[in-house]
Amino acid sequence: DAGVTQSPTHLIKTRGQHVTLRCSPISGHKSVSWYQQVLGQGPQFIFQYYEKEERGRGNFPDRFSARQFPNYSSELNVNALLLGDSALYLCASSASGGGTEAFFGQGTRLTVV
């Protein structure tokens, strides 16, 4: 079985632009979470979706949004990019919404210039 798949693996954007990151969870998993990992730090929680509903949001501005599709894949959108948004964005897949182990994708490395 395929693991968590994220695309693209790398991208470079200019300040003020918009970006969409994509994630496909492990087959059968209904929960997707997004994390931001700035260089030298641990991942920070951005969103969790379970059964296509937002279950939680971390301390991120409204420029960050996400959604989950009927096939449980997910998109993370970031508007009006800032230099500080440069980070590794990780998607995590889990079977249910609460407290089970999460399986992480390889991440999308976003560089904002």
Add this chain to the structure above:
Amino acid sequence: AQSVTQPDIHITVSEGASLELRCNYSYGATPYLFWYVQSPGQGLQLLLKYFSGDTLVQGIKGFEAEFKRSQSSFNLRKPSVHWSDAAEYFCAVVRSGTYKYIFGTGTRLKVLA
């Protein structure tokens, strides 16, 4: 508020030596506890997890961790380190029934040949 502390930012050991990475958490009840490993530019791989029961848990790659409630600790150990263990290690907690992982800032392990 829940938090995770990994006191050691960098640790250097010789190949074949034993290893212990420290993790302390702040939480009102027993959370679910995890250790993840991250190689440069990669996502997170789950090493082991503790939900309940035996406080000594075995993981992949010869790692083990011991949950000590009285010390609010979940330290990771390995009896003999291999050069391929060089990576960054993250301790994480999540409250039962919730979805938000809280990560420590990580410990970067360097292995000397």
